[in-house]
Amino acid sequence: MRDTHLARMVYNQAVRYGIKTALRYKSGDHWHDISYQSLGERIRTAAKALLELGVREGEMVGIYSGNRPEWTIADFAILSDRAVSVPIYATSTAGQAGYIVNDAGIRFIFVGNQTQYDRITKVLDNSPTLATIIVFDDGADLRGNPKGMHFGDFLERGRASTRDAELDGRLQGASADDLATLIYTSGTTGEPKGVMLHHSNFHHSFIAHDKRLNVSDRDVSLCFLPLAHVFERAWSYYAIGHGMTNVYVGDMSKVIDYLRESRPTIMCAVPRFYEKIYTSVFEKLDADEPWRKKLFLWALGVGETAYLRRKEKQFLPPLLRLQWLAAEALVLRKLQGIVGGRIRFLPCAGAPLARKIEEFFHSAGIHITYGYGLTETTATVTCHEDYHFRPGTVGKPIDGVEVKIAPSGEILVRGETVMSGYYRKPEATAEAFEDGWLKTGDVGVLEDGYLTITDRIKELMKTSGGKYIAPQYVESTLAGDPYIEQLIVIADGRPYATALIVPAFDALEAYAKTWNIVYSSREELVRDPILVRFFEGRIEALQKDLAGYEKVKRIALLPRPFSQEAGEMTPTLKVRRRIIVEKYHELIDAMYARGKETTTAAPESDLAFSAP
Numbered sequence: 001m002r003d004t005h006l007a008r009m010v011y012n013q014a015v016r017y018g019i020k021t022a023l024r025y026k027s028g029d030h031w032h033d034i035s036y037q038s039l040g041e042r043i044r045t046a047a048k049a050l051l052e053l054g055v056r057e058g059e060m061v062g063i064y065s066g067n068r069p070e071w072t073i074a075d076f077a078i079l080s081d082r083a084v085s086v087p088i089y090a091t092s093t094a095g096q097a098g099y100i101v102n103d104a105g106i107r108f109i110f111v112g113n114q115t116q117y118d119r120i121t122k123v124l125d126n127s128p129t130l131a132t133i134i135v136f137d138d139g140a141d142l143r144g145n146p147k148g149m150h151f152g153d154f155l156e157r158g159r160a161s162t163r164d165a166e167l168d169g170r171l172q173g174a175s176a177d178d179l180a181t182l183i184y185t186s187g188t189t190g191e192p193k194g195v196m197l198h199h200s201n202f203h204h205s206f207i208a209h210d211k212r213l214n215v216s217d218r219d220v221s222l223c224f225l226p227l228a229h230v231f232e233r234a235w236s237y238y239a240i241g242h243g244m245t246n247v248y249v250g251d252m253s254k255v256i257d258y259l260r261e262s263r264p265t266i267m268c269a270v271p272r273f274y275e276k277i278y279t280s281v282f283e284k285l286d287a288d289e290p291w292r293k294k295l296f297l298w299a300l301g302v303g304e305t306a307y308l309r310r311k312e313k314q315f316l317p318p319l320l321r322l323q324w325l326a327a328e329a330l331v332l333r334k335l336q337g338i339v340g341g342r343i344r345f346l347p348c349a350g351a352p353l354a355r356k357i358e359e360f361f362h363s364a365g366i367h368i369t370y371g372y373g374l375t376e377t378t379a380t381v382t383c384h385e386d387y388h389f390r391p392g393t394v395g396k397p398i399d400g401v402e403v404k405i406a407p408s409g410e411i412l413v414r415g416e417t418v419m420s421g422y423y424r425k426p427e428a429t430a431e432a433f434e435d436g437w438l439k440t441g442d443v444g445v446l447e448d449g450y451l452t453i454t455d456r457i458k459e460l461m462k463t464s465g466g467k468y469i470a471p472q473y474v475e476s477t478l479a480g481d482p483y484i485e486q487l488i489v490i491a492d493g494r495p496y497a498t499a500l501i502v503p504a505f506d507a508l509e510a511y512a513k514t515w516n517i518v519y520s521s522r523e524e525l526v527r528d529p530i531l532v533r534f535f536e537g538r539i540e541a542l543q544k545d546l547a548g549y550e551k552v553k554r555i556a557l558l559p560r561p562f563s564q565e566a567g568e569m570t571p572t573l574k575v576r577r578r579i580i581v582e583k584y585h586e587l588i589d590a591m592y593a594r595g596k597e598t599t600t601a602a603p604e605s606d607l608a609f610s611a612p
Helices: 008-018 037-055 070-079 094-104 115-122 151-160 164-173 199-211 230-241 253-261 271-285 290-310 318-339 355-363 427-432 471-478 505-514 530-540 576-584 585-596
Strands: 021-027 031-035 060-064 084-088 109-112 134-135 148-150 177-185 194-198 220-223 244-250 345-349 368-374 379-383 401-406 410-417 437-447 450-454 482-488 497-503 552-557 608-610
Touching: 008 037, 008 070, 008 164, 008 290, 021 037, 021 070, 021 253, 031 037, 031 576, 037 151, 037 164, 037 505, 060 070, 060 094, 060 115, 070 084, 070 109, 070 164, 070 530, 084 094, 094 177, 094 194, 109 115, 115 134, 134 151, 148 151, 164 177, 177 230, 194 199, 199 230, 199 379, 220 230, 220 253, 230 244, 230 368, 230 379, 253 318, 271 318, 271 355, 271 505, 290 318, 290 355, 355 368, 379 401, 401 437, 427 437, 450 471, 471 482, 471 530, 482 552, 482 576, 497 505, 497 530, 497 585, 505 530, 530 552, 552 585, 576 585
Parallel strands: 021 244, 060 084, 060 109, 084 177, 109 134, 134 148, 220 244, 345 368, 497 552, 552 608
Antiparallel strands: 021 031, 177 194, 368 379, 401 410, 410 437, 437 450, 482 497
């Protein structure tokens, strides 16, 4: 039986699995393995080193790094000392990291590389607590800072330590009620808040997942999403708790290479990952020979028919089975190869996933276990089952979690996985709950036990004509087009909906070449009249099933993507709508000013364009 405390759990796994590979990572061109036994030893060494530094029970300890084995070792070491692990996204600025350091009162922090070390040293002058910075990269330049320490030297302190009895005493006294982590929300609006999750929250989440998912110690999980995010963090705990091998993606831009080399059976990802694959596949298909297109679409159709029967546990008739085997051999296996070739299922959450994209992957034989959750709920609230799931929904609530819809349409959640509150924010905590139910801020519909997310309460837009528009619904309708990389819808207080669109430039540049369009920059490319009309036509076709008031009537093409560096996206790749609207307010105003030349409420067919 799995221990209720995460630190004791990992030590139990070290004994149980011994030399079996726990963690796998790539350094240069070579892969390296860390066994469960070695993992337990390294965690214990790091835990004793923290004791040497004077870490207290219940103290907040930071981790500011990208995904790597040291992240997990430091995390479990912190928990072994009954301290509290506080992750910070590797992409966070010095100011963002400094806010968390000061709000949590962090004295000790682990950082990944030179970049994070240099950023965190900028915090020192304004932090009354920060005393020691331990950098994972032993080659990092500490710049002569006496508060800096290499991880190798840190571990040497642990090896020389005689505090075994003290560590064992802390582990023995550890409780499921201990605070495990403080995870700060990324803050799409307002300042970040520290979500308090206890060991018991994770334990109950594991029990619920065991009843929903079919996993074993033979599985290989690819650790792709940031460990600072609750989704990957909770899943990595779950993977280790089941004796899986956890493979670390050190460079997110090379995830496809990691997939092909490590060939995982499971990988958590956000919808953006699947959108990019979908777009890339259809972009290449557009440029392919007609007979190949026909073969591809036939195979996908056969795959769809087969998946629809299988999800209802129905047998494939002999003819369909033969067709499916042919489709697998000729097309579908190649699609499966994009994600390594042996994926059993792909947990997915974090943002809306267009139904057509979800069904494309299922038709290709790649099972997406789409779900819904929050940091405040230890990740999962709902997810698909292996069978009888309903595409277009986020599945049914997991065991032990209750969901209901408030009269306002807001999704309310109650259960043992729900946070105890926000750190040092009693008013925000009280505001987050209503009669013991967590107010998620999301709007949804619960039908036959299946939950469908329609939008965020704070993002519902009301036009000047009084119509409410759910931007995420409109955006998911337009997402997945092979020529659209990113987009946001604008409508709040306006007469109709408009959109800022970032084209998929590889596809757009290839299309421009077929028309012999000459341009010297992307700014010039997005102004070309032929391409403008091309996008207008695609948008018009994509939104044919939307209500008239929901339809985008004006578009503006942008020459560069939204990014974290520009503050336009969170580390979990959610757009910061308010910041984008403020940044492009002149362009947005120009779209509506153009509309005023003819009408105050553009007709449904009047899709117009504004250049940046």
